[in-house]
Amino acid sequence: MTESSQTKNLLKDHVIIDKAIEPNAGWRDLPIGAVIPKGGTSRQFTTGDWRTIRPVWSPEKCIHCHRCWLYCPDMCWVSEDKKIQGVDLTNCKGCGICANVCPTKVHAIEMHPEDTKTEHTAGED
Ligand code: SF4
Ligand code: SF4
Numbered sequence: 375m376t377e378s379s380q381t382k383n384l385l386k387d388h389v390i391i392d393k394a395i396e397p398n399a400g401w402r403d404l405p406i407g408a409v410i411p412k413g414g415t416s417r418q419f420t421t422g423d424w425r426t427i428r429p430v431w432s433p434e435k436c437i438h439c440h441r442c443w444l445y446c447p448d449m450c451w452v453s454e455d456k457k458i459q460g461v462d463l464t465n466c467k468g469c470g471i472c473a474n475v476c477p478t479k480v481h482a483i484e485m486h487p488e489d490t491k492t493e494h495t496a497g498e499d
């Protein structure tokens with residue numbers, strides 16, 4: 375197979391996959407795993423829907439070291455004027471990394487079950 379026919383086949387596959395990615399698609403419509411058909415597809419999915427536990431932030435304890443902000447894989451922590459303002463849970467998957475990297479002596483983030491009503495979170499619910 376030549377390089378150009380490989381490219382054409384790849385593009386054809388991506389067009390087919392792309393049509394399957396619609397907001398109401400069921401699991402049978404999902405594309406093959408690990409295939410990213412185009413950039414920006416993460417905007418079509420609110421990954422916070424997956425969450426079963428959520429980070430709960432204590433502003434009284436926080437020393438604004440920004441470790442949570444730095445290590446969160448979904449950029450959920452909101453910072454303004456070098457101060458953490460809270461966490462936007464829209465894309466938070468509840469991985470708990472922020473709670474793990476928060477300094478042990480500070481312990482400003484706790485992971486709570488999703489069905490527990492909590493303060494100091496923002497972005498949904
Ligand atoms: S639980 Fe994970 S995704 Fe959610 S804010 Fe913490 S580090 Fe980010
Ligand atoms: S890691 Fe903990 S102490 Fe540091 S900014 Fe985040 S919540 Fe505050």
